[in-house]
Amino acid sequence: MERLVDVAPGVRLWAEDLPATGSDPAPEPVLLVMGANASGLTWPDELVARLAERHRVIRYDHRDTGRSTWAFDERPYAIAELARDAVAVLDAFDVPRAHVVGMSLGGVLVQLMLLDAPGRVATATVFCTAALGGYGSPDLPPPSAELLALWEHMADPRDVDAELDWRVAHWRLLSGTGTPFDADGFRALERRVIAHAGRHDNTAAHARAAQDGLDRGDELAAVEVPVLVVEAPEDPINPPPHSGHLARALGRGRLVRIPGMGHAITGTVVAPLAAAILTQTTGAHAPQR
Template sequence: MDAVADPFVEDRFVEVEPDVHLWSQWLDGPADADPILLVMGANASGIVWPEELLARLSTRHPVIRYDHRDTGRSTWAFDEAPYAVADLAADAVAVLDAWGVDRAHVVGMSLGGTLVQLLLLDHPDRLVSATVFCTAALSAWEVPDMPGPGTALLRMWGEFDDPRDDAGELAWRVEHWRLLNGTGIPFDADEFRELERRVIAHTGRPDSPSAHARADQDGLDRGPELAGVTVPVLVVEAPEDPVNPPPHGEHLAAAIGGARLVTMPGMGHALPVAVVPALAEVLLAHTDAAEH
């Protein structure tokens, strides 16, 4: 990997509604390349994107990451001002606008992949390319017997709002990552403990966000529209994903017009350092092909 010497980093708060602000961050890359916008999953701060992945991507593109509403340093106000999942997709466009970006490569993980699908349908003119992984197609739940999360994960998700002291919260988050990681790549508890310490320090509060699980899901039943997508799309199959296991990736690639499917061996519903080099390679190959 070619190193970028002392890349310029800038933080910016983006107003998406009155009194609702999103934290975002720009990492410099080559000025003649389109930026990459990273869209994280449900109830997860943009800090979850691995620093090594950002460093690798920024050798070829400027990179933008941000905190969804009710995560990280963004506004936490769901109980006072509820919103829909579709509003989170509109937030991604607002982040691009705030940084003066007309078109970007957009990468979405988990719920972020759902939001990217909405962007493909509603804002294709803003996307140079799209990459999605660890996610399900908008049409996935219309397919009989499509697998979903296991009982252990569902049990933990029911505990998001349970009271815990700081040490208990950190231990709970690490155990959650253990389940999400799957069994294809050895789980490094210290790696994810340090990740969550960074997330908590960035956020300034130790409680687990859970608003996205309560957000209105109206407007997500648009699966048939995906066949008309013309933006270059890469679907990364995570074979050990316990949330959206195979054949979710295959189904999504088939649903999106012209999408390409690649498999990331051993990958679960997490981004351990071990998966970053291979993931960065396929992401950059896709963005290069879309630009040229």
């Protein structure tokens, strides 16, 4: 079921509620929170299908992505407001509490949910992300220079074909070299994303959004919700020191590693990523030490 969710005056988010396909008569919901400037359709269908075997799955488009409202220049917002949007999506579907999964910026938003709305989060799984305030540490590296150079052209005007070429080049860098890169597959994904949005430009709104209120890393130790941090060793944005730092900072954090994974959900990591998420959401992992 698809619907539009009002989250602020003049701001609506596209959201999709996918029923569970398994035999559980009362499947628990999972909320998927995607990364910066990325539509909810970026979640691979195969991963969504695997999660739906055990859960009701909800995904959505952030502001200024997909079919949600694009109006950053008229109504700018802070990154922290996107975390409140995630809670509003749960409200819209009458979900009091969900397992929440966040990738990249989505992982930052999940951390804000853990601090500001912990009662709404049954468990959390985050990957390809950094701890709140983490970039202030000299021990935690910034994104790769090659990626930073590409980001300088994120919002450049391009026709559709040139935009697709840029996005595939972006995914190639994000994926790293630990798994085979399927350029045709990512091009097909981005064609779907563009068709879904009805536009091909990238306003880079999330890169321009204010970062007030994100320096809250010291508060993570008090989090009581179980959190799984998935380490992606080939991640060029948040390489392995970040995942370990986040897991140690959390009150109930644990760390698992998916060999070869970069800052992308490539075909070869769908199965181990789904297994890790389901192990967390079903409580099938070993007890906390």
